[in-house]
Amino acid sequence: MKGLATIYRRELAGLFVAPLAWILLSISYAMTGWLFVTILKDTGGDIIASVRFSSGESLPYWAFMIFLPPLLTMRMISEESRNGLLEFLLTSPVSDGAVVLGKFLAAWTFMALFWSSNLIYAAALHGLGAPPDWPPVLGGFLGAVLVSGLFCSIGMLSSSLTSTPILAAFGAFIGNVLVLLLPHLAGLFDATWLHEEVESVDVMSHFHRTFLVGLLDTKVLVFFSAWTGFFLFMASRAVEAKRWR
Amino acid sequence: MISASHLSRRFGPLVAIDDLSFEIEAGEVVGFLGPNGAGKTTTLRILAGFLPASAGSASVAGYDVLRQSMEVRKHIGYLAETVPLYREHRIEEMLDFQGRLHGLSRKERKLRIPKVLDRVGVLDRRRQLVGHLSRGLRQRVGLATALLPDPEVLILDEPTSGLDPLQRIEVRRLIQDLAGQHTVIVSSHILPEIEAVCPRVLILSKGRLAADGSQEELVRTLGGASHVRLEVAGHAAISGPGIEGVSARLRELPGVSEVEEHSLDDGYTAFEVSCEVDLRREVGELSNHEGWTVRELSWRKATLEELFARIALELDSEPVETGA
Structure with a gap:
């Protein structure tokens, strides 16, 4: 896809030029470290429990998961649509898909870096002679990256639907909450078929049943890839639709 | 291209x-x-x-x-x-x-x-x-x-x-x-x-x-607005034909499509002689011949600005x- 790498590089550089990226990364490393040490103390040195808590079983973890992708993606298309940069990109010899995918990959890379703190702390423990249970650690990281990817793609779609960044962030945030709360919302209705259908798209259960126990299930990988791809496709169509409005 | x-x-x-x-x-x-x-x-x-x-x-x-x-x-x-x-x-x-x-x-x-x-x-x-x-x-x-x-x-x-x-x-x-x-x-x-x-x-x-x-x-x-401008001493000073008469004489010149007259506050009368080519010489000769007191004789070419405005x-x- 021509121009994809160029757009990816620019967007990633654009993220790191702003101090926000560095502040968020610092917060991530500080939070994960604090959670890890706190649980380690509380459990009397249970490394596995500490790693699990800091990578998927704590409220701050999911708060970051829900809030960060919208903040990262909110300006990527909406603001550029408003200030004319999208017009600049879309009159360059690159496809709409390359524009959307390049920007998405930059946000996704940032999220991967954001969640990498767990890997670093686990590696530090390993180096200090207390090796953690690596499959759940790696699974937790992979799961975090995949869920972030899904949420970033929702953010890209939201950003492509409005030219107001804050509205894009709000839309993406609502989307993320709905994705996570889908099973609870389905539980409000007394319909078995609905519960079964919703269970198949339950992000949280996929995450807990596979990644956090160190399992790599291709079905789950396909699940996340398919939904991420779907939202990116929709975002790409929404960008194309801007030409017709 | x-x-x-x-x-x-x-x-x-x-x-x-x-x-x-x-x-x-x-x-x-x-x-x-x-x-x-x-x-x-x-x-x-x-x-x-x-x-x-x-x-x-x-x-x-x-x-x-x-x-x-x-x-x-x-x-x-x-x-x-x-x-x-x-x-x-x-x-x-x-x-x-x-x-x-x-x-x-x-x-x-x-x-x-x-x-x-x-x-x-x-x-x-x-x-x-x-x-x-x-x-x-x-x-x-x-x-x-x-x-x-x-x-x-x-x-x-x-x-x-x-x-x-x-x-x-x-x-x-x-x-x-x-x-x-x-x-x-x-x-x-x-x-x-x-x-x-x-x-x-x-x-x-x-x-x-x-x-x-x-x-x-x-x-x-599209111009149509190119014209010779002639300012002649007022009504009283124009012997013989009067303002309408002056306009008529100007209209007789070859190449003239239209003549508009405007009375000015200071007693002079301005004639705008629409023509595609510069007719200052012809208008000047006519003025001399008729004995009109001329204050201004100028050629105003139509501009793109006038066309655009129109x-x-x-x-x-x-x-x-x-x-x-």
Whole structure:
């Protein structure tokens, strides 16, 4: 896809030029470290429990998961649509898909870096002679990256639907909450078929049943890839639709 | 090089351009002139492959703008009115990004970036952040960005908008320099900009092509306002025929199409003798012969400005082509 790498590089550089990226990364490393040490103390040195808590079983973890992708993606298309940069990109010899995918990959890379703190702390423990249970650690990281990817793609779609960044962030945030709360919302209705259908798209259960126990299930990988791809496709169509409005 | 055939574009109920057709040859510098909302930007956006037309077709460099949009984009340099640039980039980084988007190799970028920056006069500022540049400098960087891929066609939407007079002159000079090397389309609602740089003018009004031709041809064909102005001492001083009589004598001169008279406050009467060629000598001889006391005898050639104002205000003229 021509121009994809160029757009990816620019967007990633654009993220790191702003101090926000560095502040968020610092917060991530500080939070994960604090959670890890706190649980380690509380459990009397249970490394596995500490790693699990800091990578998927704590409220701050999911708060970051829900809030960060919208903040990262909110300006990527909406603001550029408003200030004319999208017009600049879309009159360059690159496809709409390359524009959307390049920007998405930059946000996704940032999220991967954001969640990498767990890997670093686990590696530090390993180096200090207390090796953690690596499959759940790696699974937790992979799961975090995949869920972030899904949420970033929702953010890209939201950003492509409005030219107001804050509205894009709000839309993406609502989307993320709905994705996570889908099973609870389905539980409000007394319909078995609905519960079964919703269970198949339950992000949280996929995450807990596979990644956090160190399992790599291709079905789950396909699940996340398919939904991420779907939202990116929709975002790409929404960008194309801007030409017709 | 550029061809538009029956182009129309609607935005809901609003018709932005309506049945627009024109041809532009390679190497031409053409001005799109029209009041705000005439459809200039919409037309340029269609040619740049950003907007699809609701009806009709257009091609640039031999490629259809809708079906072969990617090819079209490889052959154009487009500068939108808003001069979209990444504020956080340094000037040379912005150009490097543009070079990469157009698939220029590292060697080509290294060679071309200083060249275009020098051409627009910002080479010494290449390390400056775009966000810190004045409007004029941003415009120049925008031009450099459009020029970098060495496009066959340059599409510049209001390139002098928001610039001070000195900066306008600089940008005009730059566009004049580009003539011959590129096919250039410049849009503006400011007539002197177009007059200064574009030998050929397309005047748009309410989304329709109101006139198309070289400035001279348009003025000659549509002008009608060229006239000899004669100011003669007032009513009492005109012996014999009176004001109506003077008008009648003037109308008898060969080449005169119309004579209008206006009484001036200071007792003089002004006659505007419409004619396509300068008839000052003939009018002067007639005045001498008739013994009129003449205060002023001058030739006023119709200007593009008058033509533009007429089209913009009357909005009733049929499309005119002068065969350019």
